[in-house]
Amino acid sequence: MSAPPRPDVTTDVTAPTEVAPRSRWLILMVVALAQLTVVLDATIVNIALPAAQTDLGMTDGQRGAVVTVYALAFGALLLLGGRIADYWGRKRSFIVGMAGFAIASGLGGVATSGTMLLLARGFQGAFAALLAPAALAVLSVTFPSGRDRVRAFAVYGTIGGGGAAVGLVLGGVLTEYLSWHWCLLVNVPIAAVAILAAIPLLRESRADGDTHYDIPGAVLVTVGLASLVYGFSRAESGWGSWDTITFLAVGVLLIAAFVRVEAKVSHPLLPLRVLTNRVRGGAYLVSVFVGAALLGALLYLTFHFQIVLGMTPLQAGLASLPMTAAIVVTAPLVSRLLGTVGPRVLMTAGPLVAAAGLLWLSQISVGGSYAAEVLPGQLLLGVGLALVFVPLQNVALLGIEPRDSGVASAAVTATQQIGGSIGTAVFTAIYASVVASSIATSGPSLKALVDGYSSVFIAGAVGLIIAAPVAWFLIKVDRSTFTVDEGAVHLG
Structure with a gap:
């Protein structure tokens, strides 16, 4: 059984009603900043890739892998990251995810080799998989219903839809007037502001009751999603290639097995x-x-x-x-x-x-x-x-x-x-x-x-x-x- 909640931790039932109206909009700003960081990262790095390839002497394959590695880690670990946020605590997961994303961005920003950049991108994706669902969950429990919820999600949706284009502009500015390194380093000060604001503003919330992890489900969905994402990335060079077909087929089979497991286990990773x-x-x-x-x-x-x-x-x-x-x-x-x-x-x-x-x-x-x-x-x-x-x-x-x-x-x-x-x-x-x-x-x-x-x-x-x-x-x-x-x- 799980330990009883600590005095500074609110359960899901009471957390939303204990947040003052003014604080809720400040929380929205913090969550929006985190969402902007994750959304910007995709397009801002794409703009920097040609310059990074030349500077680090990367092959065309390594250049493509900079995008693929991030997508693999992010896509494969999302559901596990979401359940960790539910069980471990959304505030804690938000802060750790934001801090880890900043450290990984800093590592990528000072990379001196293609291998170092690839490792940094993998860690970015992993921490983004913890940060993104934690941020959206914080928003969901902070604005449980009504008009304020609609307004909050309008802001969140606007950032999701327009942040990618903003990333193109910011990436162009940083690459053209500073260097490609700053397309990654820019995440560090943004993350620092978000963390410093989150510590006093966010109240901890987590799932109540029994919180056992579904290990078989976590393994199946992580490997299955990774296989699907990688298979689709390989399809760019041809749908008929053996690796495309193999990885897509394995991904579908593992996801099907995951659904079967989730229908039977008592504490599913993703309740059907x-x-x-x-x-x-x-x-x-x-x-x-x-x-x-x-x-x-x-x-x-x-x-x-x-x-x-x-x-x-x-x-x-x-x-x-x-x-x-x-x-x-x-x-x-x-x-x-x-x-x-x-x-x-x-x-x-x-x-x-x-x-x-x-x-x-x-x-x-x-x-x-x-x-x-x-x-x-x-x-x-x-x-x-x-x-x-x-x-x-x-x-x-x-x-x-x-x-x-x-x-x-x-x-x-x-x-x-x-x-x-x-x-x-x-x-x-x-x-x-x-x-x-x-x-x-x-x-x-x-x-x-x-x-x-x-x-x-x-x-x-x-x-x-x-x-x-x-x-x-x-x-x-x-x-x-x-x-x-x-x-x-x-x-x-």
Whole structure:
């Protein structure tokens, strides 16, 4: 049995009601800072990679591994990190995750070899897998219901949707005017501020009752998710290769075994009730499609900016900002609409609007202008993503038992991570095929690259269009849930 709670530790039942209203918004700022750090890290490092490769003498394989190692550690350990946060304590997990992420970032920032950078990225991913679900769980228990919860998750969703583009700008500034090292070192002062604020502000909360760890489930899901993420990363060089097929097959089998174990054990790592609810299941599916489409849009749009339009990394980052601006402007409006029209309408319209943005972007040409061919599509994409992200974060954690807040939060992040891995593999395969066909027809040219980018945007739009009926038929929640501060949660 677990030891009784210490005097300074509040249980899940009492923690949310003991947080003063003013402190709750300060807590939101701390959680938002942590989320921004994790989101920024993906794109900011991508901008730094060419300079880091030259400086450290890395091979092309090592350069790709810098991204893959982080994704492997982060994606594989997310569910375990979420359950550790539930059992060990969300405040403690938040602080340790933030501190570990900062130390790993510092190690990467002073790396003198490719091996040192790869180790740092692995540790970054591991600590991010503890930090991300702990941060979202803290937010969930701090804002248990009502209008304030909607506003809090609107901020969180805005950062999730727009932080990647901000990372491109910051990465461009740091790489161009300082050095690639600062793309990692910048995390250290940000983490220090978050930790110093978290110590007095956050109240400890953890799952009450029996808290035994599900070791078999932890092993199965960690290895299974790692195998899936790695398999999708290898698919970039060909879906028919033996390693792609092997790792994807092993990943699917291990995840299936994990589900079977979770259905039988008394203390599951991921209680199946978290996933099997129709509303939450629909939210997780939408999250996969949106995560994949967002990654494809940002990655290949950045390529278009730099390779076709001839922009510097900084200019490319700045050119990505209109999408972020659209998210920031739209998110507060969506949070007000959530209690009026409900999440079902918003999460159905959002993918369709975002898909319209990607279809607009698919019309890019070699000689076209940014203002005519890119800007309108970015604005539509930003509005559509805001329509999805604000209700998504609310719905995905709605009705979750307090003791499961950490692992449910991890499941949300895991769906986005898996979606991103699938998107990278699928879009890369489509891009390579279209470019090869175009070159075979008319020879090497910028037009061949643009044809590849256009095909990626169309594929992303198709995925988003599929997400719309998923949301319409599965996301059924009483809209009054988002307007009252107390009361039952009504899931369809």
